[in-house]
Amino acid sequence: MSALTSLRAAAKPAVADFDPLHWRRDFPILGQKVHGKPLIYLDNAATAQKPQSVIDAVAQFYSQSNSNVHRGVHALSERATAQYEAARAKVRDFLHAASTCEIVFTRGTTESLNLIAQSYGRSHLRAGDEIILSHLEHHSNIVPWQLLAEQLHLDIKVIPITDTGELLPGAYEHLFSPRTRLVALAHVSNALGTLNPVREMTAIAHRHHALVVLDGAQAVPHLPVDVQELDCDFYAFSGHKLFGPTGIGVLYGREALLAEMPPWQGGGDMIRTVRFSGSTWNELPYKFEAGTPHIAGAIGLGAAIEYLNAVGMDNIAHYDRELLGYGARELQRIQGLKLIGTAPHKAGVLSFVMQGVHPHDIGTIVDQEGVAIRTGHHCAMPVMERFGIPATARASLAFYNTRADLDALVAALGKVREVFR
Numbered sequence: 001m002s003a004l005t006s007l008r009a010a011a012k013p014a015v016a017d018f019d020p021l022h023w024r025r026d027f028p029i030l031g032q033k034v035h036g037k038p039l040i041y042l043d044n045a046a047t048a049q050k051p052q053s054v055i056d057a058v059a060q061f062y063s064q065s066n067s068n069v070h071r072g073v074h075a076l077s078e079r080a081t082a083q084y085e086a087a088r089a090k091v092r093d094f095l096h097a098a099s100t101c102e103i104v105f106t107r108g109t110t111e112s113l114n115l116i117a118q119s120y121g122r123s124h125l126r127a128g129d130e131i132i133l134s135h136l137e138h139h140s141n142i143v144p145w146q147l148l149a150e151q152l153h154l155d156i157k158v159i160p161i162t163d164t165g166e167l168l169p170g171a172y173e174h175l176f177s178p179r180t181r182l183v184a185l186a187h188v189s190n191a192l193g194t195l196n197p198v199r200e201m202t203a204i205a206h207r208h209h210a211l212v213v214l215d216g217a218q219a220v221p222h223l224p225v226d227v228q229e230l231d232c233d234f235y236a237f238s239g240h241k242l243f244g245p246t247g248i249g250v251l252y253g254r255e256a257l258l259a260e261m262p263p264w265q266g267g268g269d270m271i272r273t274v275r276f277s278g279s280t281w282n283e284l285p286y287k288f289e290a291g292t293p294h295i296a297g298a299i300g301l302g303a304a305i306e307y308l309n310a311v312g313m314d315n316i317a318h319y320d321r322e323l324l325g326y327g328a329r330e331l332q333r334i335q336g337l338k339l340i341g342t343a344p345h346k347a348g349v350l351s352f353v354m355q356g357v358h359p360h361d362i363g364t365i366v367d368q369e370g371v372a373i374r375t376g377h378h379c380a381m382p383v384m385e386r387f388g389i390p391a392t393a394r395a396s397l398a399f400y401n402t403r404a405d406l407d408a409l410v411a412a413l414g415k416v417r418e419v420f421r
């Protein structure tokens with residue numbers, strides 16, 4: 001678990017001419033005032049804002065091409081199908097997957113993870129089998145496995161984390177046994193920002209004949225991701241955190257695995273034939289897309305990916321690292337403020353607590369200054385428990401944020417200090 005392959009790009013020198021303000025102009029929502037102050041949006045890990053091109057793609061679909069996909073012979077249906085499938089091809093290229101068969105559209109990361117648990121898990125795991133998770137997972141990468149464990153009498157093992165929020169070195173491999181079938185890990189932690197060495201961890205899991213599921217919800221907005229290079233078996237993410245619409249997400253799965261998995265929801269589009277004597281299933285990836293999909297969402301996600309390709313994921317990764325470093329240094333100057341999650345390899349997230357102030361009060365006061373951050377357990381209650389705190393305040397970054405945004409956060413935290421002397 002030493003060198004982080006995923007960080008190769010981020011280790012290059014920063015791109016000097018990356019101008020966040022140039023890109024920020026593409027996000028109409030960011031031009032507004034909140035409580036009379038310019039909006040400083042630092043809640044990107046919850047959901048990211050949408051560039052005009054994504055908004056236009058969705059509006060254009062509904063105003064010019066709206067129709068159902070795959071089943072129509074008329075012009076609009078063919079156009080809608082072509083746009084929907086073009087979006088799938090953009091996702092394939094974005095993740096560097098081998099084929100569009102491996103790209104399943106879902107409602108989001110949560111649904112993608114539940115799909116793996118219920119389809120792969122129920123058909124391949126047996127009582128006494130083991131799943132390894134880490135202590136820094138989002139609830140979406142814990143609860144589906146707990147439900148499965150209850151259904152099948154599986155055991156869940158948990159990789160502990162250190163005081164800096166890293167996975168405890170050496171602890172991981174000791175958790176494997178001949179019954180370990182699957183490892184499910186966040187690529188980047190939403191509560192702490194830790195970037196896990198998933199390439200190396202995947203190699204270890206494969207040596208133990210276990211499959212690897214990666215929760216990429218917080219990684220894809222910050223880093224270039226190559227599923228073939230990571231060599232993971234499944235990868236999940238949400239469109240809305242990637243500057244695309246809500247209600248659309250992606251499950252990448254290796255074709256050979258998806259091919260042998262049963263459908264997890266039944267209905268239209270996922271079948272080849274239906275008879276009362278029994279039904280047969282459509283080819284990949286449609287076997288896993290029952291019912292009318294979120295067509296406009298997929299098209300919007302495709303537009304978001306096109307936009308990110310123009311910005312450049314390498315540029316985003318370099319800039320994110322720089323901005324994160326600046327934010328961490330500035331926040332640490334504030335008296336009584338403690339960063340939660342100080343791993344050397346991080347992406348996008350600055351979680352903190354302030355002595356004598358409940359995080360919800362921090363969030364409410366900085367909101368009055370126009371600064372949007374998130375407070376709470378961030379759907380990662382085990383992380384809060386590990387650090388002995390009920391909640392944190394979390395500023396989460398996107399490439400349209402600037403040092404000035406972080407200065408505004410620091411100034412707003414000054415107001416918090418004034419109130420809670």
Ligand code: PLP
Nearest residue numbers: 108109110138140190217218238
């Ligand atoms: N996994 C991680 C790491 C997350 O940060 C989130 C959302 O915050 C999720 C999963 C769930 O994503 P969604 O609610 O879009 O399904």
